[in-house]
Amino acid sequence: MNVKKTGLIFFPAFDWAISPSHPEREERLLYTQDQVFEEGLLDLDNVFEFKPGLASTEDINRIHICVPGAESVITESHLISAGGAITAAEKVLTKEVDNAFALVRPPGHHAMRVVHGARGFCNINIEAIMVEYIRHRYGHKRIAIVDTDCHHGDGSQDIFWHDPDTLYISIHQDGRTLYPGSGFPNEFGGPNALGYTINIPLPPNTSDKGFLFALDNLILPILDEFKPDLVINSAGQDNHYSDPITNMNFSANGYAILNERLSPDIAVLEGGYSIESALPYINVGIIMAMAGLDYSFVKEPDYNPREIEQSSQISRYIEEEVSQIYELWKNRHSQKAEMVKNAKYARRSRSIYYDTDGINEEQEETIRICDDCGGMLTIDSKASTGNRIFAVIVPGQSCSTCREKGEKAFESVETGRYDYVYFQDRDRDLFIVK
Amino acid sequence: MILGIDVGGTHTDAVLLDHYEVRKKAKVLTNRENLLDSLLKVTEEILSDEGPEILDRVVLSTTMSTNAIVQDKISKVGMILASGPGLPPSMLTINDDTHFVSGYVNHRGVEVAGIDHDEISKIAEKLRGEGIEHVGIVGKFSSRDPHIETDIGDSIDGKFKHISLGHRMSGNLNFPRRIATTYLNAAVWDTYNSFIDNIKEFVGRFKTDFPIYILKADGGTFEISQSVKCPVQTILSGPAASIMGILSLTNCQEDAIALDIGGTTTDIAIFAGGIPLLEPLGVTIKGHKTLIRGLRTRSIGIGGDSRVTYENGELTVGPERVGPAAAFGGPSPTPTDAMIVLGLTDIGEKEKAEKAIAEIAESMNVPLHDAAETIFHSACETITSSVKDMIDEINNAPVYTVHEMLDGKKIEPNLLYVVGGPAKPMAPRLGDMLGCTTHIPENAEVANAIGASLARTTTELTVLADTEKGTLTIVEEGIQLTIPREFEREDALKICMDKLRERAIKMGAKEDDLEIEITEDQSFNMVRGYYTAGKNIRIKAQVKPGLISNFQKGETR
Ligand SMILES: [Zn+2]
Ligand SMILES: [Zn+2]
Numbered sequence: 001m002n003v004k005k006t007g008l009i010f011f012p013a014f015d016w017a018i019s020p021s022h023p024e025r026e027e028r029l030l031y032t033q034d035q036v037f038e039e040g041l042l043d044l045d046n047v048f049e050f051k052p053g054l055a056s057t058e059d060i061n062r063i064h065i066c067v068p069g070a071e072s073v074i075t076e077s078h079l080i081s082a083g084g085a086i087t088a089a090e091k092v093l094t095k096e097v098d099n100a101f102a103l104v105r106p107p108g109h110h111a112m113r114v115v116h117g118a119r120g121f122c123n124i125n126i127e128a129i130m131v132e133y134i135r136h137r138y139g140h141k142r143i144a145i146v147d148t149d150c151h152h153g154d155g156s157q158d159i160f161w162h163d164p165d166t167l168y169i170s171i172h173q174d175g176r177t178l179y180p181g182s183g184f185p186n187e188f189g190g191p192n193a194l195g196y197t198i199n200i201p202l203p204p205n206t207s208d209k210g211f212l213f214a215l216d217n218l219i220l221p222i223l224d225e226f227k228p229d230l231v232i233n234s235a236g237q238d239n240h241y242s243d244p245i246t247n248m249n250f251s252a253n254g255y256a257i258l259n260e261r262l263s264p265d266i267a268v269l270e271g272g273y274s275i276e277s278a279l280p281y282i283n284v285g286i287i288m289a290m291a292g293l294d295y296s297f298v299k300e301p302d303y304n305p306r307e308i309e310q311s312s313q314i315s316r317y318i319e320e321e322v323s324q325i326y327e328l329w330k331n332r333h334s335q336k337a338e339m340v341k342n343a344k345y346a347r348r349s350r351s352i353y354y355d356t357d358g359i360n361e362e363q364e365e366t367i368r369i370c371d372d373c374g375g376m377l378t379i380d381s382k383a384s385t386g387n388r389i390f391a392v393i394v395p396g397q398s399c400s401t402c403r404e405k406g407e408k409a410f411e412s413v414e415t416g417r418y419d420y421v422y423f424q425d426r427d428r429d430l431f432i433v434k
Numbered sequence: 435m436i437l438g439i440d441v442g443g444t445h446t447d448a449v450l451l452d453h454y455e456v457r458k459k460a461k462v463l464t465n466r467e468n469l470l471d472s473l474l475k476v477t478e479e480i481l482s483d484e485g486p487e488i489l490d491r492v493v494l495s496t497t498m499s500t501n502a503i504v505q506d507k508i509s510k511v512g513m514i515l516a517s518g519p520g521l522p523p524s525m526l527t528i529n530d531d532t533h534f535v536s537g538y539v540n541h542r543g544v545e546v547a548g549i550d551h552d553e554i555s556k557i558a559e560k561l562r563g564e565g566i567e568h569v570g571i572v573g574k575f576s577s578r579d580p581h582i583e584t585d586i587g588d589s590i591d592g593k594f595k596h597i598s599l600g601h602r603m604s605g606n607l608n609f610p611r612r613i614a615t616t617y618l619n620a621a622v623w624d625t626y627n628s629f630i631d632n633i634k635e636f637v638g639r640f641k642t643d644f645p646i647y648i649l650k651a652d653g654g655t656f657e658i659s660q661s662v663k664c665p666v667q668t669i670l671s672g673p674a675a676s677i678m679g680i681l682s683l684t685n686c687q688e689d690a691i692a693l694d695i696g697g698t699t700t701d702i703a704i705f706a707g708g709i710p711l712l713e714p715l716g717v718t719i720k721g722h723k724t725l726i727r728g729l730r731t732r733s734i735g736i737g738g739d740s741r742v743t744y745e746n747g748e749l750t751v752g753p754e755r756v757g758p759a760a761a762f763g764g765p766s767p768t769p770t771d772a773m774i775v776l777g778l779t780d781i782g783e784k785e786k787a788e789k790a791i792a793e794i795a796e797s798m799n800v801p802l803h804d805a806a807e808t809i810f811h812s813a814c815e816t817i818t819s820s821v822k823d824m825i826d827e828i829n830n831a832p833v834y835t836v837h838e839m840l841d842g843k844k845i846e847p848n849l850l851y852v853v854g855g856p857a858k859p860m861a862p863r864l865g866d867m868l869g870c871t872t873h874i875p876e877n878a879e880v881a882n883a884i885g886a887s888l889a890r891t892t893t894e895l896t897v898l899a900d901t902e903k904g905t906l907t908i909v910e911e912g913i914q915l916t917i918p919r920e921f922e923r924e925d926a927l928k929i930c931m932d933k934l935r936e937r938a939i940k941m942g943a944k945e946d947d948l949e950i951e952i953t954e955d956q957s958f959n960m961v962r963g964y965y966t967a968g969k970n971i972r973i974k975a976q977v978k979p980g981l982i983s984n985f986q987k988g989e990t991r
Contacts, residue, residue, distance in 0.1 A: 010832060011832075012834050013834070013835065014834050014835045015835040021965070027958045027961065031542070034541035035541055038574065038575055039609060040611060043608070051830050051832045052832075077836050280541055288521075293521075293525070294525075296522065299519045301519070301546040
């Protein structure tokens, strides 16, 4: 194994909880801290701990439309966990370290572009904020996000849906059996970014073998073809066989192998709620794998590979699914023509439920079909909080036509119909509310 | 009266304090081959006019353990490690006699696998067969529950001269450091104990009774008979003596920087509100990262005698020293020579200093005075940039709560203390560069011995309560108690304070000196399913490093 310099941004937020008995509570990373400290990982010559920075409102407004504003949907702990992800990216991009792991909470991958409140324990999407921060500071990069959380990262999918320069791959427990109920292979990206969202739902009880099969035969080959500048792992840990809110059979060793093979530049913690039996071992395994150390002695006290082995039926199911998804990816270019035909705009309407805050949102999204950029986007959104908003988003690396159309759309919007109207322009780092 | 002795690498210093006034000082060359000899000489000199009956307290800072480790004059140690899952054995092996055994507890101190007596007795036989008399036993998470270590210890009891147990070294987590600390403790045990036996014999001849204390790396003391149990705590007491000396010679109550500028190196220490800062986890010695509490110091390779060179357009000051300053017949120009040329000091032979600096001036192609100024500035710059780095590092240490993240205290020193040979000529410039008021304490040449004399007894204690398991562990004492489900954080705090007091007094503290501080105070609800299953309480308290009571700082004259 190759020893690497690994940065660790550890922020367990020991004084922050959604509510006292919520899975996202003070105790969540307590035993992980114990294990990391006891193993002495921070003393290793190639492991460096960094204090997280604080994300700013500008960092959030670069990616989200928070209603009515960023201050109203977040707490300080969100700024720290997003700040921790940004610090991880900084350390990697300035080459202070070879890779970095933001072991921070609260998580973010269920937070969508428009934020009326909290969903799936998430308020703001810390990886997405980090990605746009990277592009803002270090130029436009091709970025691949591999989301290994057990839940479909519907927030990240929504944010990168129209972005052909961000490949978002989510591998998760089948949405028919778990929150948020989405993430099927036919969710494949918007018309301008078809194929750059990849969903790999796995049946309940999938073990290391199934995850690693999908990694080796689907994720890694796609990454090879996409050729990203950066690979990010949304490192959720709730696929573990002992996780109380999911039904998978992944192990600490499996996570370590996955991280060794995927070799992410940046990993960011997402979910994972088996706080005592799994997280301490998974996190030690991930850190050691990223640092290129021998992790073969990291295992859960009750680890018994035979007990959690997946059935041959599951193996066959995954093999078939993997080859189908790979076909889909191969044919992504020809599918676009078929899907778009002569349309100038494409529209999708959705209902979004915010389970954590109990909010309903009705959203209509319109994207300009464009061959030159991700396409100008407008969003009309109405929430049960009473807020109705309109947003115009000019994507990064925008073509001049999309920018002009966006500016016009923002000028001509009938403000009377909306509580707030937003304009977001990534290239010019503009965020305007009226 | 108090007798303070600092056995340093070069000199052994002693002071006799009468009501905190320096009544007598003495200095002899340290005999590195026989430290006891230096000790006797300096004591004889200081007690030449008085009898030993005037002594109320004797404090000793010695390099005995440090030298043994640095010079590899240590005993062979058999290490038995119950390592559990985690780092591979290859990363934990500390010597050729390291053995791994089954049995471990997890992060909550719950036994996951038991020990295997057969396996252990085979290892014990093997170690005995190799003539090993000292054993260290360390278990993963033994500072959460020590019973794996004590069980292994019991099963080989009586077979070895001495056994060191990991949890007795420190209540902190960090398995590799616990291994190193336990190993070093076992390795210096013989050397240290025979040294102490000699001291006891020597003192016995005085036929008078006074307590003898030994200085530790954390700037605190412990009573001599306690020190033999944990000799590794006495390493690196030299820098600690010097920092405690500065504390006793000044009236420091605020954030401050302390510099001890020597011939070869400069030691930096930081005070926060008048309290010297400790290393976050423990000191490092000969490449071993340990869990030994120690004052936070940084040593940099620059001093009055650092070699100055100018090559390929680049001026270099330090880190080597090739001899004394040119003004004292040394072979190379030094910062001291530059200071002589600048008229900042009038020691040594000025002509020799000028001649040495002139060489540099010539190759730099600048006037003599400018070259001297550049050298002097460069030396000061090296020191101040290290000071700034150290303060940045302290202020940027990671924190784990939102509260600390947003409202964390920052160290912002406005006060600079300087001791050591070049203190007078360098202090004003260093103060300017750091934006600090400078202060050069008097009697600084024996600051170490004074610091040792007046250091109070320190110790720390960790109390862990797990109300779901129903156990309370007093880690460093290896005690476990049963507690009821309704046990609260306040109960744990009280037990911790009481036990810390007891422990400190046992180690030699006086009731008046127990300035106690809670250093960790956490209580987590353990939620299983949607119900609170219990509380996980973690309390740590310490007797802060400081001076013995009835002594106002700055009183020493
Ligand atoms: Zn999840
Ligand atoms: Zn366009």
